[in-house]
Amino acid sequence: MMINFLIGIFLASLIISLFSTRLYKLLFWYALNSLSLGFLAIYFGANLDDNGMIIAGIITVLMKSIGIPYFLKQITVKLQLVRQVQPNIKIQHSILLVPAILVFTFYLSEPIMQSMGQNAHYVAVAISSLFLSLMLMMEHTNIAPKIIGFLSMENTLFLLGVTATGGMPMLIELGIFFDLLMAIVIVTLLLNRKEI
Amino acid sequence: MLFFLLLPALIIFVVSFIKQEKPNHILAYISFLVIIPTTQLLLMDKPYALWGDYLVVDKINAYVLFISSVVAIAVSLSLLTLEKHVSITKVAYRRFYRAFSTFWIGLIFSIMSNNMGIYWIGLELATLSTVYMIQTNTTRGAVKETWNYLIVGTIAISLILFGIILIYSSAKPTLGEEAMSFSLLLAHANEIDAPYLFEIGFAIVSIGMFIKMGFFPMNLWLANVERASFYPVAALLSGILESAIIMGFFRFSKIAMEINQTHLVVFVFSYMILTLFVVSFLIYRTKDFMRLFSLSGVEHMALIVLFWVSGGVFPALLHFGAHAFLKPALFLSTGVLESNGKYRIAGALRGYSGKKGKLFWILVSLFLLGLISLPPSPMFFSELYGFSAMVDIAKESKHMIAMLGAIFIILLLLSIIFYKFVEVSQSMKYEGEVLAKKVYWNELLALLLFAVSLLVLLSPPVIDYLKGI
């Protein structure tokens, strides 16, 4: 029951951030997203007795839900980025598009549910979250929501790694964190060089 | 052995931090060292385990790595006189070589890997360092393109990781923790009892790879990026980065062929025909060199994928080798061809004086014609073998007419490209004003290196080696 609740919060915060128009609110929903993901990782790790997952969950809670939003907020203040971010897709189309994406991805994952059984619906939620964060990235033109969309995509990868298999090799979890680190480093370097 | 492979890159990385008067010379000469370990790998017994089960060298690996090192040497050769064609500072040179060394390390890990995770890490390292390489050009348009490249590149890599996790989870019940290695997956491909999960994972992986290679929905980002960066960076992108991605595609699609070949063929064929359709018309309308060459690179990658999926290993590898030599050669020559401005295609092959100039324009026109597969270019042979492989797999199934129709459409689209290239080479040679252009010895040497390697590619020992894979 706890797993379903946390996955519900994960998906809810992702969808709310699709409809938001203010940057700080987007950061808040992203922080909630990462928080639920971290707790999910800790819960799974405790169930499977996998210490690596518990540690990864704790790192997620600390770094992704507190560290990265704080860091992005500092960058926004320093570079004076635009804080009112309007999606390019009109709201009427968005109301139709988001359920269409959900239905499409759940339809895609239907055969998996029949053959796999146990954790199949989490794969479905992960695939739909991937498409939704791609949509988040595509619908804004400012750079800050695009970065948040990319970070949500990394969260989706982590969700898939935690729930779909019975524990990923540490390599992949390290790889995800490494990817995040490299992306943040490059984003900082690029932002400090020249403004867009 | 792994240490020897990584040694030149590490030396370049360290030396690039030392401030010196002529950074490009020393760093370029050091980068020639990369050829030594790769030749040694080529001559060893395969399969050779480089690092446990994680990095394994077999015939395809060694071939691809060897080609990449030849390209790297030629690019470093031509980098010696980059500042004569574009404005670049010494600091930018050093930064470029720093990024180049990380790129090479990532490349080694991704090409040699037998483990999906290590392949992905190497690919990601390579991609992120090319972002940094594009930044050596500091105009405003280049910064915007860098952002675009970063976004598109990271989306593509994340999609690949997503697909890798799905594939791993589909194979985990049967293979346990070892489901990450390519060789084990290939051996036990028929025992995976959730083939649909594998197919979704493979579809997502290939969509990520196709985005990076510049296929159907994302055709223009590659052309824009290569336009915005300097020509050696474009050469590196098209020659070497594509080789890492195509290596991964080779491995993944081999496993997918075991599981369900019909789905794979239908998916890849329809995707490639769409891509060729868009790319051929885009090529028809280009007005400058860089875009022309990068779009033609997309077209050749599409052909390589088509040949591989039809079961033609030999034509795919031959085409890949020929393309990896011709395309960077043409990119490196755009440095000279564009000496008088970007959009002067007409008359680009006129106005060369002296022996160096004559040799240059003869080589460039030969390369241009070789790119559109006129004999005796290796591309001619590879396309012949490739189309025959496509007809071969259609003979076994009942879809001969569909395959012939597909081949007909592909040839039609390729003829548009053929027409444009012939028109470009004619106008380069016979139209336009005669403006003096200067060729430097190192660029000429780079082009000669490529020409020699193309001739070596056509020689019997190499053909036998490729046929034996």
Added chain:
Amino acid sequence: MTTYLLTLLLLLLIAPLLLSLIKSIKMFLLFKQPSSIFQGYRNFSKLLSKETILSYESSVMTRVAPFLVLSPLLVTLLLVPPIVKGAFYIDFVDAFTITGLISLSTFFLMLLGLDGASSFGGMGSSREAFISALAEPAMILTLFSVSLMANNLGISQATVNLAQSFPPEHIASFLFAGISFFILLVAENGRIPVDNPETHLELTMVHEAMILDLTGFYLALIESASAIKFVIFSSLFVSIFIPFGLDYPLPLALLAFLLKLLLVVVAIALLEVNVAKLRLFKVPNLLGLAIVFAFLSLITFYVLGA
């Protein structure tokens, strides 16, 4: 049966109390001297003793519509879920009926606004149509999703089922339906951030614009109609989404119910104090969120739970 009638009487009686409670909590939070919580009753009796003046252009509609606004809501009041186990309740009413009755009341309110031939009335009616066009699909989807989870199409029966045995694997879609229904509670009752219930500036009026030129008895009917609508929505929200306390004996169950209503009142008051009213053309963003969440709750019922 007696518990049922007692519940109805109680809900009728506390309807004005809830609205004035919201107002005085808001004033308390803003550090003002709070108005009395019985102000709603005083307003009602004041309005009953005032004379009714009708505008020159109004037709028979203005005389008939206030009754027609109130009566569907009174019928819906008969359908609310029970507070305590063992009470009588009407169990065959499903989402379409409840939504249809509430929108019938809204329809007559819109006609009332148009009837006075003033531009304020027309503006208010068109805005109200705009908002309820978005709110109705969300409400239907949400209530259907709840009835799927509780395995019965009748809403009251569904709440009783949920109180007896809550299915833990459906908690995700329960959460989504709760978020969606809360947004609808705010939108349909005209609270901030959708509509300001205390203003008389035309820029921000929706509900007030439609009843701008009513006085006396008719205004009393309309105001009690909006109070009853709030009571219906909050008791539905409380019974469906906070399904505890049905098993206690009657006084304790009653107390639990009143405490839950108080919780909703405090939540709405906090929301009104902290959030600014949305521009009218940003209201579809909020209601679109409600629709998407209702849809999501239906889909995750099939994917996550089944």
